[in-house]
Structure formats: structure tokens, C-alpha cells
Amino acid sequence: MDQDMWSSLLKNVTCSECSSNSMQVITKSSFGLSNNLELTCGACGHSYGSTFSSNRSSLSKKFDVNNKFVRVFCRLVEGMLLLRHSR
Numbered sequence: 001m002d003q004d005m006w007s008s009l010l011k012n013v014t015c016s017e018c019s020s021n022s023m024q025v026i027t028k029s030s031f032g033l034s035n036n037l038e039l040t041c042g043a044c045g046h047s048y049g050s051t052f053s054s055n056r057s058s059l060s061k062k063f064d065v066n067n068k069f070v071r072v073f074c075r076l077v078e079g080m081l082l083l084r085h086s087r
């Protein structure tokens with residue numbers, strides 16, 4: 001994840017707990033291509049909550065970004081196999 005992007009967005013955001021301008025977004029964990037992101041204060045460590053970078057399917061609970069990646073990968077393989085057999 002590009003930390004410079006977050007620093008630019010959060011440089012003027014003040015922590016309500018300690019009044020510093022040290023807000024940061026950290027990656028708590030990763031599940032394939034989906035990350036669990038948390039907004040915290042770099043000075044006092046106060047957490048403002050976390051969220052995932054991708055939605056989940058309501059039925060399977062799998063992350064949408066991972067399902068899309070698998071579908072695209074399967075299409076690429078199908079395309080490569082079609083090209084190979086058309087020679």
C-alpha cells in the first residue's frame with residue numbers, strides 16, 4: 001500500500017485524543033488481495049476503526065476482489081488455450 005498517499009490525505013487531520021497530526025492508515029492483515037485497514041494515531045496509538053479494502057459476497061463471504069481476480073485469471077488461461085489450439 002502506498003503510505004505517501006495516506007500521509008497526503010491525513011496530514012491536516014487532528015487526533016481527538018492527543019491533538020497531534022500523526023494520523024496513519026495501517027494494514028492489519030491481508031486476505032489475498034483484500035486488506036484490513038485501520039485508521040490510527042501514530043502519536044498516541046488511538047484507533048478510529050478498521051475496514052476491509054474490498055466488499056464481501058453476502059452468500060460466500062469471500063472478498064469480491066479475490067473472486068474477480070480468479071475469474072480474470074481463468075479467462076486468461078482459456079484465451080491462452082484457445083490460441084494454442086488454433087495454431
Ligand SMILES: [Zn+2]
Nearest residue numbers: 015018041044
Ligand atoms: Zn493521538
